[in-house]
Amino acid sequence: MHPFADSTLTLLTSGYAWAPGLRRRHGDGPAVPARLMGRPALLLHGPAAVDFFYDERHVLRHGALPGPVLDTLFGRGAVHTLDGETHRVRKELFTTRLMTPDGVDDLGRLAREHWLRTVDGLRGRRAVLFDEMAVALAAAVCEWSGVPVADGAAVRRLAEDCVAMVDGFATPGPRHWKARRARSRQEAALARAVADVRRGAVALSSGDRPTVLEAVAAHRDADGTPLDLHTAAVELLNVLRPIVAITWFTTFAAHALHHFPAVREELRADHGRYARAFAHEVRRCYPFVPFVGGLAARDLRFDGQDVSEGTLVLLDVPGHHRDPGLWPEPNRFDPRRFLGREPGPGELIAQGGGNARTGHRCPGEDITVHLLATLAATLPGLGLDLPDQDLGIPVGRIPTRPRSGVIVRVPSRSRPEE
Ligand code: HEM
Structure with a gap:
């Protein structure tokens, strides 16, 4: 294909295969020109590209994300779309509330409890792990964040809506419209919850730190003003939705444990260091985020190529994790490559x-790794059995997952070793 022919349609139809195909046609270089959404684009790859992309003097976010992605995945006015001081002050809301080790531990404990309770409720039955894990994560995040939910049906609805927002962001058609409806519904409910906190209609948390809901309701942006109700709802959803989305990784974890019995045995034997290494390897090996993007802040050069201001700059994510120059035997699933060490900032x-x-x-990276490690560590001991099913992971679908969602048969009784 001509490098400047618009490849939006090809991206929508070939999914995760688009970036490797484009790179192959251009000799697998670190910067490959393209055109997306009617705009000149440059697909970057490799460690130097990561440094270049994450330098704010090079890449800005305002105006980079297309409307259909904002109206489903992130929300209008989200932190993802801000730059400079405005971004840094909004970002503190997430980093100070989410990065505390106690907060992460509390959420991990709640997620484990809700998941094990879910499994107990499914004894003697078949279930789709992806769906049930999403509900357990939704229940955990509501309890953790202080977001009120009326009953179990409301938790299930929240889980389904969060999944829909992620599932429908990169596709036209019914999945996309479902995602938009899901976002509208949850934004309205969360705006009401913030309004209730602000007018004192709900009791404040009794703990030593405010809940996530209270922190969002009280947050002031760089200009000193509180978030309007819509933006507050958007940012609350930017906590709830991705925590529910960890179900993608836990489903991939179940897929990996099914395919690699030796890994399953190592995880059964070591729930600590090995589980964390396993979580990193799941994030490396399975495709989820296809790329991240922004706009060139000014006329630039990268790897000898001119990049004019306003060019859509994309950073290749799955390709980075499968690059043989960066990873020995990149196609081998081997958690030991992360054993006893955390990946460097530009590595994973x-x-x-x-x-x-x-x-x-x-x-939310600490939360993701901790929850994924904690939940994956439960799997080998649950005695789950996988009947015949389609565990294929289609590359043409963004975001992808095992086609069956991983169907499990839950034993009637827990095994004596548990
Ligand atoms: C940003 C992936 C979980 C909250 C991002 C970015 C990626 C990402 C690729 C964008 C980086 C960029 O634009 O350069 C994921 C994946 C997750 C996950 C794959 C696993 C499910 C979480 C969790 C939270 C969270 C658990 C919150 C609890 C956010 C927020 C941003 C973000 C607020 C915007 C940051 C900014 O623009 O400054 N995430 N994330 N994510 N994520 Fe996550």
Whole structure:
């Protein structure tokens, strides 16, 4: 294809295969020109690209994300779309509330409790792990964040809506419209919850720190003003939705444990260091975020190529994790490559690169790794059995997952060893 032919349609139809295909046609270089959404674009790859992309003097976010992505995945006015001081002050809301080790531990404990309770409720039955895990995560995050939910049906609705927002952001058609409806519904409910906190209609938390709901309700932006109700709801959803989305990774974890019995045995034997290494390897090996993007802040050069101001700059995520120049035997699933060490800032970029406090790197990475490790560590001991099913992971679908969602048969009784 001509490098300047618009590849939006190809991206929508070939999914995760788009970026590797484009790179292959251009000799697998670190910067490949393209055109997306009617705009000149440049697909970057490799460690130098990560440093370049996460330098705010090079790449800005305002105006970079298309409307259909904002109206489903992130929300209008979200932290993802801000730059400079405005971004840094909004980001503190996430980093100070979410990065405390106690907060992460509390959420991990709640997620484990809700998940094990869910499994107990499914004894003797078949279930789709992806769906049930999403509900357990939704229940945990509501309890943790102080977001009120009326009953179990409301928790299930929240889980389904959060899944829909992620599932429908990169596709036209019914999945996309479902995602928009899900966002509208949850934004309205969360705006009401923030309004209730502000007018003192709900009791404040009794703990030593405010809940996430209270922190969002009280937050002031760089100009000193509180968030309007819509933006407050958007940012609350930017906590709730991605925590529910950890169900994608836990489903991939179940897929990996099914395919690699030796890994399953190692995880059964070591729920600590190995579980964390396993979580990193799941994030490396399974495709979720296809790329991250922004706009060139001014006329620039990268790897000898001119990048004119306003060019859509994309950073290749799955390709980075499968690059043989960066990973020995990249196609081998081997948690031991992370055993006893944390990945460096530009090494594993499943949740972005650079610095989470000052840049756009995901503030929920500690939560993701901790919850994924904690929940995956429960799986080998639950005696779950996987009947015949389609565990294929289609590359043409963004975001992808095992087609069956991983169907499990839950034993009637827990095993004696548990
Ligand atoms: C940003 C991935 C979980 C909250 C991001 C970015 C990625 C990402 C790729 C963008 C980086 C960039 O634009 O350069 C993921 C994945 C997750 C996950 C794959 C696993 C489910 C979470 C969790 C939270 C969270 C658990 C909150 C509890 C956010 C927020 C941003 C963000 C607020 C915007 C940061 C900014 O623009 O400064 N995430 N994330 N994410 N993530 Fe996550």
